[in-house]
Amino acid sequence: MPAGTGGSSIFLALDGAWFLIGDDLMSELDRAACTVPLGLSAKAFAEAAGTRLALAELVPPGALNLRGDLADHGFVSKACAVLGCELPRAPNSVQSAGELTVLWLGPDEWLVLTAPGGEISLAERLEEALLETHVAVTDVSGNRAHLRLKGAAAREVLAKGCPLDLHPRMFKPGSCAQTVLARTSMLLHLLDDAPTFDLFPRRSFAPYVVAWLVDAMRDHEGVFLNAA
Amino acid sequence: MLLITCPWCGPRDEIEFTCGGEAHRARPQDPAATDDAAFADFLFMRTNPKGLQRERWCHSQGCRRWFNLERSTITHEITRIYKMGEQPEASADATSPARQGGQP
Numbered sequence: 590m591p592a593g594t595g596g597s598s599i600f601l602a603l604d605g606a607w608f609l610i611g612d613d614l615m616s617e618l619d620r621a622a623c624t625v626p627l628g629l630s631a632k633a634f635a636e637a638a639g640t641r642l643a644l645a646e647l648v649p650p651g652a653l654n655l656r657g658d659l660a661d662h663g664f665v666s667k668a669c670a671v672l673g674c675e676l677p678r679a680p681n682s683v684q685s686a687g688e689l690t691v692l693w694l695g696p697d698e699w700l701v702l703t704a705p706g707g708e709i710s711l712a713e714r715l716e717e718a719l720l721e722t723h724v725a726v727t728d729v730s731g732n733r734a735h736l737r738l739k740g741a742a743a744r745e746v747l748a749k750g751c752p753l754d755l756h757p758r759m760f761k762p763g764s765c766a767q768t769v770l771a772r773t774s775m776l777l778h779l780l781d782d783a784p785t786f787d788l789f790p791r792r793s794f795a796p797y798v799v800a801w802l803v804d805a806m807r808d809h810e811g812v813f814l815n816a817a
Numbered sequence: 818m819l820l821i822t823c824p825w826c827g828p829r830d831e832i833e834f835t836c837g838g839e840a841h842r843a844r845p846q847d848p849a850a851t852d853d854a855a856f857a858d859f860l861f862m863r864t865n866p867k868g869l870q871r872e873r874w875c876h877s878q879g880c881r882r883w884f885n886l887e888r889s890t891i892t893h894e895i896t897r898i899y900k901m902g903e904q905p906e907a908s909a910d911a912t913s914p915a916r917q918g919g920q921p
C-alpha cells in the first residue's frame with residue numbers, strides 16, 4: 590500500500606488503483622469560495638488515466654441556463670445557430686460541439702456549458718440573437734462545482750448514494766440526469782464507458798460531496814485512505 | 818418507497834419528488850364574492866378518499882416539473898400519471914368523481 594505525498598497532493602494506491610486528494614483535505618475544503626475550491630488536481634487526474642478509480646475537481650465551466658419553447662422554430666434555429674450545436678430534445682440527453690456541452694434539464698430548459706470565462710460573450714450573443722424571442726438566458730456559472738469520477742468502479746461508488754438506475758443498460762454515455770447523490774441535488778453526465786462521470790453538485794455542497802465520495806471510494810478496489 | 822414515473826424523466830425514486838396534495842381543486846373564480854365558509858372549504862378541506870386519489874407531484878430533485886398522478890391511498894399503487902393540463906377519464910373505481918370535474 591504505497592501512500593506518499595507528492596507536491597500538493599496525497600497519492601493513495603494499492604494494486605494500481607489510486608486516487609488523490611489535497612494534502613490537507615479539511616483546510617482545502619474550507620476554500621470552497623475559490624475558483625478551484627477542493628484542492629483536487631485535474632493534472633494529476635489526467636496522469637491517472639488507466640487506473641481503476643480516480644476523483645478530480647475541474648475548474649467549473651462557464652454555465653448558462655437557457656429556457657425557451659421547442660415548438661418555436663425561430664427560437665430553436667436562432668439558438669442553435671449561436672451555439673453551433675443542437676438542443677437536446679430527448680429527456681436526460683446531452684449534445685456537444687467543440688467546447689460546448691448542452692445538457693437537457695427540462696422540456697424547455699437547458700444547461701449550456703462552455704470554457705471558463707466564455708459564458709459572458711456567449712450570453713451576449715444569445716441575447717442578441719434571441720432579442721425578439723420569449724426566452725430566458727441566465728448566467729449560472731457560480732452555481733455548481735465540477736467533479737470528475739472515473740474508473741471501473743465509478744458506477745458502484747455512485748450507487749451507494751444515488752437512487753438512479755446506473756446500470757450500463759439504462760444509463761449510457763451521452764446521458765445526463767438531475768438526481769440525488771448522498772441526499773444532495775446532483776447533476777450527472779456520463780461521458781464514456783470507462784466510465785467517466787462528470788458531477789455537478791451545488792457549490793456550497795461540494796466539500797461535503799467530496800468528503801462523501803472519498804469515503805465511498807475507500808472500500809473499492811482495495812483503495813486505502815490513510816489520512817496521515 | 819414508491820417508484821414514480823416522471824412524464825419526462827421516466828422511473829425515479831420517490832425521494833426525488835415532492836407531493837403537492839390533491840389535484841384538480843378549482844380556486845373560486847371570484848374570491849371576494851365567495852363567503853368565508855366556501856373559501857375555507859376550498860382552502861383547508863380535502864377529499865381524503867379511501868381509494869384512488871388524484872394528486873399533484875413535482876419532480877423537485879429532477880426536471881422540476883409538476884405533473885398529476887392517480888394513486889390508491891390504500892395500497893399506494895399508482896394507476897395513472899399524466900401531465901399538467903390533461904384530464905383523463907377517471908379510473909373505474911375512482912372514489913372522488915365530484916372532485917375530478919374541476920379545473921386544474
Ligand SMILES: [Zn+2]
Nearest residue numbers: 823826876880
Ligand atoms: Zn422529471
